[in-house]
Amino acid sequence: MKILVAVKRVIDYNAKVRVKTDNTDVDLSNTKMAINPFCEIAVEEAVRLKEAGTASEIIAVSVGPKACQEQIRAALALGADRGIQIETEDSPESLNVAKLLAKIVEAEQPELIIMGKQAIDSDNNQTGQMLAALSGMPQATFASEVSIEDGKAQVTREVDGGLQTVAINLPAVVTTDLRLNEPRYAALPNIMKAKRKPLDVKTPADLGVELKQHTQLLKVTEPAERSAGILVSSVDELIEKLKNEAKVI
Amino acid sequence: MAILVIAEHDNTALKGATLNTITAAQQIGGDIHLLVAGFNCQPAADAAAKVAGVSKVLQVDNAAYEHQLAENLAKLVLELGRDYSHILAPATTTGKNFMPRVAALLDVAQISDITAVEAADSFQRPIYAGNAIATVKSLDAIKVITVRGTAFEAAEQNGSADISSVDAAEDLAISQFISEEMAKSDRPELTAAKVIISGGRGMGNGENFAMLEQVADKLGAAVGASRAAVDAGFVPNDMQVGQTGKIVAPELYIAVGISGAIQHLAGMKDSKVIVAINKDEEAPIFSVADYGLVADLFDVMPELQQKL
Numbered sequence A: 001m002k003i004l005v006a007v008k009r010v011i012d013y014n015a016k017v018r019v020k021t022d023n024t025d026v027d028l029s030n031t032k033m034a035i036n037p038f039c040e041i042a043v044e045e046a047v048r049l050k051e052a053g054t055a056s057e058i059i060a061v062s063v064g065p066k067a068c069q070e071q072i073r074a075a076l077a078l079g080a081d082r083g084i085q086i087e088t089e090d091s092p093e094s095l096n097v098a099k100l101l102a103k104i105v106e107a108e109q110p111e112l113i114i115m116g117k118q119a120i121d122s123d124n125n126q127t128g129q130m131l132a133a134l135s136g137m138p139q140a141t142f143a144s145e146v147s148i149e150d151g152k153a154q155v156t157r158e159v160d161g162g163l164q165t166v167a168i169n170l171p172a173v174v175t176t177d178l179r180l181n182e183p184r185y186a187a188l189p190n191i192m193k194a195k196r197k198p199l200d201v202k203t204p205a206d207l208g209v210e211l212k213q214h215t216q217l218l219k220v221t222e223p224a225e226r227s228a229g230i231l232v233s234s235v236d237e238l239i240e241k242l243k244n245e246a247k248v249i
Numbered sequence B: 001m002a003i004l005v006i007a008e009h010d011n012t013a014l015k016g017a018t019l020n021t022i023t024a025a026q027q028i029g030g031d032i033h034l035l036v037a038g039f040n041c042q043p044a045a046d047a048a049a050k051v052a053g054v055s056k057v058l059q060v061d062n063a064a065y066e067h068q069l070a071e072n073l074a075k076l077v078l079e080l081g082r083d084y085s086h087i088l089a090p091a092t093t094t095g096k097n098f099m100p101r102v103a104a105l106l107d108v109a110q111i112s113d114i115t116a117v118e119a120a121d122s123f124q125r126p127i128y129a130g131n132a133i134a135t136v137k138s139l140d141a142i143k144v145i146t147v148r149g150t151a152f153e154a155a156e157q158n159g160s161a162d163i164s165s166v167d168a169a170e171d172l173a174i175s176q177f178i179s180e181e182m183a184k185s186d187r188p189e190l191t192a193a194k195v196i197i198s199g200g201r202g203m204g205n206g207e208n209f210a211m212l213e214q215v216a217d218k219l220g221a222a223v224g225a226s227r228a229a230v231d232a233g234f235v236p237n238d239m240q241v242g243q244t245g246k247i248v249a250p251e252l253y254i255a256v257g258i259s260g261a262i263q264h265l266a267g268m269k270d271s272k273v274i275v276a277i278n279k280d281e282e283a284p285i286f287s288v289a290d291y292g293l294v295a296d297l298f299d300v301m302p303e304l305q306q307k308l
């Protein structure tokens, strides 16, 4: 079974976000970038399926400028076999990403596509579902457990009320939630090996996709600041404040 | 201009987030139709008809929609939605699951998790875990939008819309519901609770959450958790508050043994009053707390329970 994983280059989850002073966007210059944590979980899941003998090949794809090759190399170091970068400007819209990925899916015919549930920059939570729809595939989002059997995937999903289990026909798209697995660290020899693994670069034109603009970013602002309050010295004082000052109990 | 809102329900009752989504639709302006797609869902459709501001309820009753499977539901919304200017759903795990499929099939963008309506085509939404707020304009003819419930009031339930039954069912049969394990609790739902008390890694284990439950019982509160507490297996996943868990905005949020990572703050910093109980005075949670108590939670919680 061939598995495709989509990895996005995003701000490191520990890095501080700055809004540009002219409010046109966030300022990512000199910011530490990383593979989106949910994509890392996706790669890990694919690698485990390969180690279990279920998967035979793992392809890591990223859509973005040349810099996202770093994240593809990171996926290769974790165990993906080859990479594809689709060259676009910074932060392409989700629908465009999904259309580009759909062309790769058409060409590569993977049986399983694993993606993150959410990119921690856009917080969109939509690309995997869009890809599934465009490719006419079923989906299992927010996965916390995946098992493959008889041409189907059985997936436990983290939903608002608890857990839901669905069975989906393959090929299908699965998006990862936090509890699916704990990604490993890439070992140094694997980081070295990853440098020699194949990495193809394609353009939207190569794939016959015309990118359209569907949204326009009008402005980006700082969220309303919360001012730090006061420290209380005892439980009694806390209860008194909540009753008489804040009036919330 | 007419707006199609997709109701979230369990076939018998409407989920609260639907009411907040209707308010967002009202702010956009236009005729509002509410789709109830389910199985044996008459009670949910009746409830939908009572939501103020709704002019018509579309009811589709078929086994294909019993569990709101994304593949079937998206196909239905695609067919019913073409003549609307906007299609809205709550940004819950159900809405997040099927709505992007609708958008892709309509060849339009989805604007996720909006927190304010600026104009019929422009919306605010938090990005980067709420560390920035984007104002986004849609250039599409049909605007597909998911709505953050905590950012909009709940619509009243004193309306009386007509229910029209629509026959449009199709089971794509590519996905199948197997089972679910839903948390059972007498406490209010996290996203609707007026008071929430959440525990983090500092709780040490799952049994210690009983201390939070006892205080919650006194306050009529819901109990939440940080990711670390869920990952460690102290409590189930549906209790996670944060950027990638539930977004809450109660009157009172009490964080116990939670450090206050940005991913956690993203889910609770719009709460009206925040209380932090943590033994580390340097913990970032204190920078957003209205009332901080630097102390050991194992001393504080029993005392709090006793004195409330």
Ligand SMILES: Cc1cc2nc3c(=O)[nH]c(=O)nc-3n(C[C@H](O)[C@H](O)[C@H](O)COP(=O)(O)OP(=O)(O)OC[C@H]3O[C@@H](n4cnc5c(N)ncnc54)[C@H](O)[C@@H]3O)c2cc1C
Pocket (backbone or CB within 6 Å): A013, A037, A038, A120, B199, B200, B201, B202, B203, B225, B226, B227, B228, B229, B240, B241, B242, B243, B244, B245, B246, B256, B257, B258, B259, B260, B261, B262, B263, B264, B267, B277, B278, B279, B280, B283, B295, B296, B297, B298
């Ligand atoms: C992609 C991604 C998504 C994430 N999504 C979320 C999310 O949705 N929600 C979320 O919460 N996190 C999320 N996180 C995790 C987040 O970064 C933090 O790791 C997490 O919130 C930490 O949880 P915590 O505060 O319980 O644990 P810690 O950071 O370990 O803090 C424990 C706190 O307890 C205090 N403490 C310990 N013992 C006691 C005691 N006896 N009395 C009083 N205080 C005590 C300590 O001083 C400390 O401040 C996400 C991370 C990533 C990478």
Ligand SMILES: Nc1ncnc2c1ncn2[C@@H]1O[C@H](COP(=O)(O)O)[C@@H](O)[C@H]1O
Pocket (backbone or CB within 6 Å): A006, A007, A008, A009, A036, A038, A039, A042, A061, A062, A063, A064, A092, A094, A097, A114, A115, A116, A117, A118, A119, A120, A122, A123, A124, A125, A126, A127, A128
């Ligand atoms: N530019 C991109 N390149 C590769 N994968 C992406 C890209 N954007 C989104 N994805 C995938 O889609 C998932 C969800 O992203 P989003 O819908 O933007 O929240 C990510 O975790 C990735 O797996």
